[in-house]
Amino acid sequence: MSDRDPVSPETRRQRMKVGFIGTGRIGGNLARLLAAGGHEVLLSATNPAGPQQLADELGGSARAMPTLDAIAAAEVMVIAVWWEAFGEIAQQYGTALQGRIIIDPSNPITEQNGEVVALTIPDGLTSPQYQLRRLGSVRSVRTFGDRVADALLTDGQRGQRDGQRTDMRYWSDDPEAAALVIPLIRDAGFIPVDGGGLAESKNAGDA
Numbered sequence: 001m002s003d004r005d006p007v008s009p010e011t012r013r014q015r016m017k018v019g020f021i022g023t024g025r026i027g028g029n030l031a032r033l034l035a036a037g038g039h040e041v042l043l044s045a046t047n048p049a050g051p052q053q054l055a056d057e058l059g060g061s062a063r064a065m066p067t068l069d070a071i072a073a074a075e076v077m078v079i080a081v082w083w084e085a086f087g088e089i090a091q092q093y094g095t096a097l098q099g100r101i102i103i104d105p106s107n108p109i110t111e112q113n114g115e116v117v118a119l120t121i122p123d124g125l126t127s128p129q130y131q132l133r134r135l136g137s138v139r140s141v142r143t144f145g146d147r148v149a150d151a152l153l154t155d156g157q158r159g160q161r162d163g164q165r166t167d168m169r170y171w172s173d174d175p176e177a178a179a180l181v182i183p184l185i186r187d188a189g190f191i192p193v194d195g196g197g198l199a200e201s202k203n204a205g206d207a
């Protein structure tokens, strides 16, 4: 265990219910890591076929369900949808998400004509600050967005198999929410590293 890892082994063994809105590249691979790390993953997306396929792949306690059911049951919700879709998520699920702990891995990018294009974040906010403003009073922890989905899976699996663990920074303005997410970062195979508050957060590709 790293000296920088602040979470006790006792905390790490606690099994949590982690809900997902979005089971695409990042959501899917994070669900794979957390299921392998001993957590119960509750999977939802727009089209129920994706979550169901993933639940079938993962087996065990992994379950596909409607998003509102996942929000109601989960202790932490991962919102793994495209950056611009957070507005839609706020409209559809904003009320249900109030007061809930969320993980935000989103980066301010979009695709135009097959090209990845950076988006400008309004009002000088960082990405998770802006997403938090859109979602309302959720308890946000920004993490798991710093590498491409394939690297997230391979780095996490290497760490889980007692290979070399890589750092995974997290940012939050809510220490209690961060304390709940820290064991998930470790169980996903990484070394949790406190990056500070949401105002200090970095996106993929930032230094």
Ligand SMILES: NC(=O)c1ccc[n+]([C@@H]2O[C@H](COP(=O)([O-])OP(=O)(O)OC[C@H]3O[C@@H](n4cnc5c(N)ncnc54)[C@H](OP(=O)(O)O)[C@@H]3O)[C@@H](O)[C@H]2O)c1
Residues within 6 Å of the ligand: 021, 022, 023, 024, 025, 026, 027, 028, 044, 045, 046, 047, 048, 050, 067, 080, 081, 082, 083, 085, 088, 089, 092, 105, 106, 107, 108, 109, 144, 145, 146, 147, 148, 149, 150, 204
């Ligand atoms: N891909 C990467 O390498 C990577 C790396 C770092 C961070 N990220 C960030 O992770 C986020 C997700 O990216 P991704 O590549 O995983 O996207 P993706 O593969 O396109 O998956 C998006 C997921 O979001 C679901 N979704 C979209 N709108 C929804 C809604 N209104 N309600 C419920 N589910 C909805 C989709 O469900 P349906 O298919 O059923 O519509 C799909 O499961 C983005 O913000 C991105 O910036 C991605």
